[in-house]
Amino acid sequence: MAETVLIALVAIVVLFVVIALAKSIKIIPQAHTGLVERLGRYKESLGAGPHLIVPFIDRVRYVIDMREQVVSFPPQNVITEDNLGVSIDTVIYFQVTDPVAATYEIGNYITAVEQLTMTTVRNIVGGMDLEETLTSRDSINAGLASVLDEATGRWGLKAKRVEIKSIDPPVSIRDAMEKQMRADRDKRASILTAEGERQSAILTAEGNKQSAILNAEGQRESQILRAQADRESQILRAQGEGQAIQTVFQAIHDGRPDQSLLAYQYLQMMPKIAEGESNKLWIVPSEIGKALEGLGSTLTNMEGIPQQVDGPRTRVEMGPGAAPDVDAELRKTNAAVEQAIAAAESAARPGRPATPADTDPAVGPGEVPPTT
Known part of the structure; x- marks a missing residue:
C-alpha cells in the first residue's frame, strides 16, 4: 500500500516537472515579438527564437507581427460638398513599430485604423465637389496619410501608404457623366472637323489662286510669244514678198520684154479660159487673128513697153541646165x-477643100505655101 502511494507521488512529481518545463520554454517566430507578463503585469519583450521563462508566474500574453501589413476596407458611402454620394474603397499599408503600445494603448488597432480612415476620408471628401473628388486622388491620399500617421504614432503604428482603390459615383451620375463626356468628345470632334475643313478650304483656295496666277502668266507669255511669232512671220513674209517682187521686176527689166512676150502671155491664158466644168464647147471665131492683132497693137501702145527692143537680152540665171529656149517655145505655141x-475655120465652112494654109502653120491665110 505504501509502495503504491510512493509510485503515485513520483508520477505526479514527474508530470509537474514536465509541465513546468513546457511552460518555461517559449519559441518566438521570426519577425514577431512576444510580450511577457508576470502575474498580469508587463515584464519584457521577447525577440525571435527560444526563451526560458518562469513557469506559472510569467507567461507570453501576446505575440505581435512586426511585418508590414495590408488592410483593405470595404466600400464606404461618402457625401461630397455638392450633396452627392460616392462609394470609396481604401487600402492601408502599415507596420507595428512599438508592440507594447500597439497592445496596451489600443484594444484593436486594425479596427481603430479602419474607423480613423473612414472619418478622415469623409472629412476630406466632404470639402470637395464630385468633379474635384474624382480628379484629386493624390490629394486625398496625402491628407489621409498625414492624419493616420499623426494619430497612429501613439498607438505604436506607422502608416506607410494610403491608397484609394476606387471612387464610384451613383449610377445616375455615371450615366450623366458618360453623356457629358460623349457630348464633349462630339463637340471636340466637330471642332476638329470644322478646323480641318477650314484648313482644306484655305489650302484649296490658295491652290486655285496659285493655279489661276500661273495660268494667267502662262497665257500672257503664250500670247506674247505668239504675237512675236506672228510679227516675225509677217516681217519675214513681207520681206519675202518684197524680195520676190524685186526679183521679178528686176528679171522683167533685165529681159527687156517686147510685143512677142505679151502675145505669149496672152496665148498662155487662152487655155485657162476654157477650163471649168460648165465649158462644154469652145468656138474660136475667124476674126481671132484680127483680135490678136488689135490686142497686140493696143498692148504695144502701153506706156513703158517698147514696140521693139534693140540690143542683147539679159537672161536670168536659172541654174545649170535650167535655161529654157524662149524663142523655140514661142514659135511652137504660135x-x-x-x-x-x-x-476651126474649116469646120465652119463645110464643102470647101482644105488648103495648105489650114494644115501648115507656117502659111498664113491668103498666102501660097512655098514649093520645094
Whole structure:
C-alpha cells in the first residue's frame, strides 16, 4: 500500500516537472515579438527564437507581427460638398513599430485604423465637389496619410501608404457623366472637323489662286510669244514678198520684154479660159487673128513697153541646165494656135477643100505655101 502511494507521488512529481518545463520554454517566430507578463503585469519583450521563462508566474500574453501589413476596407458611402454620394474603397499599408503600445494603448488597432480612415476620408471628401473628388486622388491620399500617421504614432503604428482603390459615383451620375463626356468628345470632334475643313478650304483656295496666277502668266507669255511669232512671220513674209517682187521686176527689166512676150502671155491664158466644168464647147471665131492683132497693137501702145527692143537680152540665171529656149517655145505655141484657128475655120465652112494654109502653120491665110 505504501509502495503504491510512493509510485503515485513520483508520477505526479514527474508530470509537474514536465509541465513546468513546457511552460518555461517559449519559441518566438521570426519577425514577431512576444510580450511577457508576470502575474498580469508587463515584464519584457521577447525577440525571435527560444526563451526560458518562469513557469506559472510569467507567461507570453501576446505575440505581435512586426511585418508590414495590408488592410483593405470595404466600400464606404461618402457625401461630397455638392450633396452627392460616392462609394470609396481604401487600402492601408502599415507596420507595428512599438508592440507594447500597439497592445496596451489600443484594444484593436486594425479596427481603430479602419474607423480613423473612414472619418478622415469623409472629412476630406466632404470639402470637395464630385468633379474635384474624382480628379484629386493624390490629394486625398496625402491628407489621409498625414492624419493616420499623426494619430497612429501613439498607438505604436506607422502608416506607410494610403491608397484609394476606387471612387464610384451613383449610377445616375455615371450615366450623366458618360453623356457629358460623349457630348464633349462630339463637340471636340466637330471642332476638329470644322478646323480641318477650314484648313482644306484655305489650302484649296490658295491652290486655285496659285493655279489661276500661273495660268494667267502662262497665257500672257503664250500670247506674247505668239504675237512675236506672228510679227516675225509677217516681217519675214513681207520681206519675202518684197524680195520676190524685186526679183521679178528686176528679171522683167533685165529681159527687156517686147510685143512677142505679151502675145505669149496672152496665148498662155487662152487655155485657162476654157477650163471649168460648165465649158462644154469652145468656138474660136475667124476674126481671132484680127483680135490678136488689135490686142497686140493696143498692148504695144502701153506706156513703158517698147514696140521693139534693140540690143542683147539679159537672161536670168536659172541654174545649170535650167535655161529654157524662149524663142523655140514661142514659135511652137504660135504654130499650135494658128493650126487650131485654121481647123476651126474649116469646120465652119463645110464643102470647101482644105488648103495648105489650114494644115501648115507656117502659111498664113491668103498666102501660097512655098514649093520645094
